[in-house]
Amino acid sequence: xxxxxxxxxxxxxxxxxxxxxxxxxxxxxxxxxxxxxxxxxxxxxxxxxxxxxxxxxxxxxxxxxxxxxxxxxxxxxxxxxxxxxxxxxxxxxxxxxxxxxxxxxxxxxxxxxxxx
Numbered sequence: 684x685x686x687x688x689x690x691x692x693x694x695x696x697x698x699x700x701x702x703x704x705x706x707x708x709x710x711x712x713x714x715x716x717x718x719x720x721x722x723x724x725x726x727x728x729x730x731x732x733x734x735x736x737x738x739x740x741x742x743x744x745x746x747x748x749x750x751x752x753x754x755x756x757x758x759x760x761x762x763x764x765x766x767x768x769x770x771x772x773x774x775x776x777x778x779x780x781x782x783x784x785x786x787x788x789x790x791x792x793x794x795x796x797x798x799x
Contacts, residue, residue: 685754687772689727690780691715693747699740709736710771711743713751728771729753739777748780 694712701707709731714724729751731739743749753775759768 686752687755688750688752689713689715689729689772690750691724691727691748693743693745693749694726696745697740697743699736706733707736708732709739711739713749713772728769729774729777730756730771731774731777735774735777742779743777746781750778750780752776752778 691713694714697709697711699707699709711729713727713729715727717723717725751772751774753772755770756773757768757770759766761767
């Protein structure tokens, strides 16, 4: 089973890209605090697709707190003659935990994001 749930703060603004065939992808870096004496954080790349990507790009920014449910995806490529690889989380659901202007958190469920 490939299931990931993370809570953290955005380290970057959301980068929204338009792809072929009316596809959109939003990506951002999420900082997750380590529950240890020495503190620190882990940094994970998150990607959201299509409608959910648009909503994330519109409402999220650096410093905002979110909960992400998704799955791990690994990929590899060649760059400058060197083999590179990365692991990211593909979001099924992004819940906004930072208060909006109205003072409440907001959620973008996968079902709404998948509407085409």
